Amino acid sequence: MPLRLLKQGLLGGEREPRFFPEQGELRDRYDVVIIGGGGHGLACAHYLAKEHGITNVAVLEQGYLGGGNTGRNTTIIRSNYLTPEGVRFYDASLQLFKGLSEELDINLFYSTRGHYTLAHSDEALRTMRWRAEVNRHHGVDSRVVGPEAVAADVPGIDLECGGNHPVMGALYHAPGAVARHDAVAWGYGRAAASRGVEIHQQTRVTGIRTAGGRVTGVNTDRGAVDCDAVVSMVAGSTPRITAMVDLPTPIEIYPLQACVTEPVKPFLDTIVVSGSLHVYVSQSSRGELVMGAAVDPYSLHSTRSSFEFVEGLADRLIDLLPFTARLRVNRQWAGMSDLTPDFAPIMGTTPLDGFYLDAGWGTWGFKATPISGQTMAATVAAGRNHELIEPFRFDRFADFQLVGEKGAASVGH
């Protein structure tokens, strides 16, 4: 029994400190206003305070902490991307994740489980090899394995997948992990608040004020505040924010859905993804299968669920893991993904001085939480892009310098 629990058990919960201070009034002025109290926004606030000493910071959240995509994703963390810039960025994120429970003193249940991306065609297998080679070049443990290796790690898998899409191999990514998504936001929020950052929930930004080509403040439904810098970290709400400053972006919003089954005793220790079958699945520490698929087929600003999603997912999952047919779907939900044309994020400075963007996360925002917080904080502090995010700069589209992550387009998540 850990001492921490022994103490709370014996002394009672009254002495437990609050995670987040009671919310006060908005100040008139902040150095930095971060829009979006999800993982990214709270992480950025934390690193601004911790690593750059900038503590006069407000995080404005229209709903509740971590209530957007931070609390709606399927918690997968990996760095087996296709492009060198992607691999470097996500590997840095993964390294931060590993020490994060200790740093934030909250158990994120960061759990390295190994990650299989199944290939059902020789085309997919080629892409797996490409990713594996780029990963290995950058010191990331990914390799192409045969169907037998998949079968050994995934009990009960039907390598024939019902006959239409047999598993021909897989990209195995040993560092692939899961973590409690909510806790990441809470941990960062607590750490940031402890250094003086203000977190304002149920505070909606209604406008961004500019003068002379730079940001001067934001308007909210609780009043206006002045500030030198605004950082937009709002994923699915990005186009609404960029519209406030007339900044056209290539971002489109698509719902991304997920579901869980009732809890059963753990049988699946790894994370399994199939791009061809549009399924990804892992089993949580509660025993639920956590599952997702591709984004919805058309753009929409909504977190409504659709029945087609669970139908399709169930249909394909039981091709892959036939025995799960008897499991029951307990709950489904959706988030709003902000997709870019090259499947890479848009980060850093923008043509508007003092306005910083952290967006375009598509379906992989959660895994980038620590590193985007850290690099965006550095970018805001220095007023120029951190070198790790320079390839993801806002104006790369205007220059036709897209990131090649779309090469792995056949494989999601």
Next chain:
Amino acid sequence: MKVIDCPVIGTRPLSEFVYGGEVRRPPMDAAELSAVADHAFNRSGAPTLLREWWFHRPTSRWFVLERDTLSDRIERVVPPEEVAYAIPTL
């Protein structure tokens, strides 16, 4: 499942359609790079009433629908002539 009511082909389930994205007009010859990039990449991402292309597979027919991307309501079927434009030819 979403249902699309169309005056031409009747009430149809969404699964019969392919989404073709918003209606946009390309820049013509000798456009600035910025205009080209804007057309190729930028989109009306914020919630709005959007004209979009939708392809109905069983009848092999394209429709332009005006849809509210926030409420998901289809407000109007737009005649294609309204969005048509001429292209320069040799």
Next chain:
Amino acid sequence: MPFRRSEAGPREWIDRSRTLSFTFEGRPCTAHPGDTITSALLASGVSLLGRSFKYHRPRGAVSLANHDVNALFATDADTNVRGDVTPVTDGMVADPVNVRGSLEKDADRHMDRFGRFLPVGFYYKAFHRPRALFPFWERIIRRRAGLGRVDTAWTPRRRAKRYGYCDVLVIGAGPAGLRAALDAADAGFDVLLADENPRIGGSLDYQWLGDAIADTQRDDLVARVLGHPGVTVQTSTVALGSYTDHWIPLAAPEGIIKVRARGVVLATGVLEQPAVFHNNDLPGVMLASGAQRLLHRFGVLPFERAVVQAANGEGLVAAEQMAAAGVTVAAVVAHGPGVTEADARRLTDAGIPVYRGWTVYAAHGSDAVSGVTIAPVDEAGNCDADSGETIHCDGVLMSVGWAPAGHLLYQSGGTFRYDDTLAMPVPADWPSTVVPAGRVNGAFTLGQQLADAGDAVRRLTAALRGEPVPPVVPQRDTVPHGSQWPIVPHPKDRNFVDFDEDLQLKDLEQAAREGFDNIELLKRFSTVGMGPSQGKHANLNAIRILARLRDQGIDATGTTTARPMYYPVRLEDLAGRRMRPERETPMQDWHRERGATFMEAGEWRRPAYYGADAASAIADEVAMVRNGVGLIDVSTLGKLEVFGPDAATLLDGAYTMRKGNIRLGLTRYALMVDDAGIIVDDGVAGRLADDHFYLSATSGHAEATYQTLTRKALEWGLDVHVVNRTGQLGALNVVGPMSRRVLEPLVDMDLSEASLPRLGICDTRVCGHWARLVRVGFVGELGYEIHATPAALTTIWHALLDAGAAHGIRPFGVEAQRVLRLEKGHIIVGQDTDGLTNPFEAAMPWAVHLKKPFFIGRPALAHLKGQEQRRLVRFVLPPDHAGPLPRECHLVIRNGDIAGRVTSIARSPTRGQPIGLAMVDRALADSDEPLTIRADDDVLVRGEMIAETFYDPDGVRQDADNPEATP
């Protein structure tokens, strides 16, 4: 008769004349047909049915309404089976889940004692320091996770789903639902009435049972509904959720029905809510409605001596029913205005002691209730424990209030507000075509329910007819039906708010204290409402607790989202019949018979090669095409006909190369890019008339190319018809030096270069059938693509095999074709290009005719020309290259960094050395440096870039009149 069966009741579901056998934990048990696992076990005197998720506390039956998630069972073919609603079948083998050993001697039952050390959110607070120890703790925690165990040998039992349609879908066949169904059907609507229970009648069959008026109305309603031709009844059917545009999937016994209704009446009723007191989870503590269901449906008396906690008239009725059935009601404790002085007198007169202003403070017992302590309580809910009294009993009935089963209304866009009198949320607003009726809408008396249903159908009828919708005639009850605060603190806690997740009052208080004082954060931190019952019994009390802590109203506190599914549903039921659209070419059977190994190409399956051994088969197939004649089925190619005066304009606008100046009877390469200049498809465009072109497209992109062309025709206002002939025509390619000789006798025309030149296209007759001949050169030999109807193609295929037999003709597959085209240096879109490759990068500047004023992607390509940062290059490895070949997607390394990747590679039988294509950095492509490839095991392989085509650069082999090509 088992000792706990009651006298037979008028509405019971069981057939007492027959007996079934089943086993539970290995012990033989009996049941009557109609019994659920829970009712049969209770009837046999077993009250301990399960163990809780976290603390492994003993649990029993609570609701008998599909909410008893602490009484889950495993059978040989299933797990997490809900015992309260799952019928016993003869020979069933049932076991509890989430126990180690037996239910009684569960090895984890001591977890309860450690509860104080496992407070809310404990797993966030410990086990992570030191980091190295976390995997150890995680293994322990993970072992404790989950409920039932799965068996990897289970196989899916997929059952077909179907669509269903009706004018009006009524969900819930209680009083309001029956009335609504009848009224809607009488109005001329086609009505579907669905109810989760095996019989219709709802609360009429237990809560109202014995009320003479109710009984009469029930018989009348049921008879009329069953007899009405306009009503279809679906029993044992759960409405899973409400989705966009009135789609409501119903989980019916025969499989899921996806219903689209024009209008929906939600007569879904209310869910009885538990009281929160010490040990409120002990077996023997039940919802009053649960006890009524048990008694009236299954003829089971759950107790001998019970205490009833009532905050409403429903609780008193339950007490009276229990007493009438032979249960000794030791006391009714009642607080709040829901039980009046007159009510109390009625019971007292009947010999039932009533404690008004009292509440249940605690239940006692180890594995079952043995007694309760009751205590006075004030209006604010403060309990005077010191004045408490202890009563011996073996059962507690809780009747302290209700929550609306409003999930589908919420999902339909409805909203709720808290009604202080009824002590429950009631619908505030809803769409005109999804209407609540009955108790879900706060109409509690039978009269109110029936009137409310009538009013709901009147409004729905108007909405469906497009008439003005009349205002709501309120039918909500004005007397209390629940307690505002059915929650009692206790120094020893174990007063559970959420039975699924083992959450006690203190846990929610603690979560709020730590800052999780927003209802959504409270839910996520504490996990309240996240278990299998999704908060059906927990959410309302959790909101009450938070509201009180924050000193704000229930509505201000908010609510969590009611997400589908209403009840968990099996993946195999969601999946339904397996449908995998698969396309076949006219030759598919022949390929199978011929022993082809297939590979996937979208919905098609194409022969990869013929024969058992891949390497030798591919080598032989390549050799035969180069030296003799081969035959490949290319029916999967996209085939589009373009007709009309603007045909040339369309193609000029859609493809990078000029099309308008193609001469009649000739073809030209066709490359399509997107607005960003990225290659998306390639093929061949042939001209058959001024206003008629024939196009091919890649197998995987044919449909998309068809869609692009038809859309652009509209967008550009062109007079043109595009017809997709991909599946309507088969196609083959007969190719190799002998191909002309083999084909000539079968065709009605001269095949000389003059008659059908290279890149020529013409319609002719082959084997007497209409066919289209195209002289294409993908594999670099003289060859003829023959397009024909499926029937004709089959004939032609066999005729070619016969005619070519003397020349050793053989079929070849995609693998050989890939080698052959690589020798010729032709790219495969999607393999040699990726999601960002433009034609300049693909080393095909010749395919971009910027002289055209416009084509898709031209604006981008005009800027990108000469700007490419990488380029596709040809390379060779030394002829004596030993060891394994590098593979496709192995990296090109330059100065220790990534400088590109191999996109295609093969041993060229013709050149006698490995050849390939690689996409490399421009600096490297422009240099004359060697090409270094990092192959398997980090072996660096050195190759050389070459400019010329690997094979037959001048194309003499494709000359129909070349004596070498046509020996």
Next chain:
Amino acid sequence: MNDLTLEADVRFAVCELVGSGAPDVLRDAGLPVPETEQTALPCGAGLVAFTGRNDYLVVTADPWTPPAATPPWCLTRSDRVLCLSGGGWAHAMRQLCPHDLRQLPEGGWLAAAVAGVTAWLYRHPDRPDGILLGCDPSYGAYLDAMLTAVVRDHDRLAED
């Protein structure tokens, strides 16, 4: 339950008439000309459907050859045509098709997705108790297999 039978390969000559002048050509050949898009008229055992701008699908028992002049262009098709008949046909089709085919009147035509692939459906007045289904020949085997499975399940349920 009514019997359900599947005729898996109804022999028709099928062609597609595309381009201006198509109605005249049909009329000259004595074939019916539906006036509204997405409707069809019976033509012997077959039908003529008006599928788009100037586009017609002609399904006849005997091969029909239009004049060689273009437009309109005539394209021979090899649609797989199946017939599902028996009183339960509309109910059975609910497993494969999201449309409420009870609403499809006699003589009604519908181009719709069936079992996930594009098909046309026609309620021929001569076959009041059934439906003609046509699809691209490459999907023929698949659609046949799906319908066969539906019929088989229907029979099995009927036996129970």
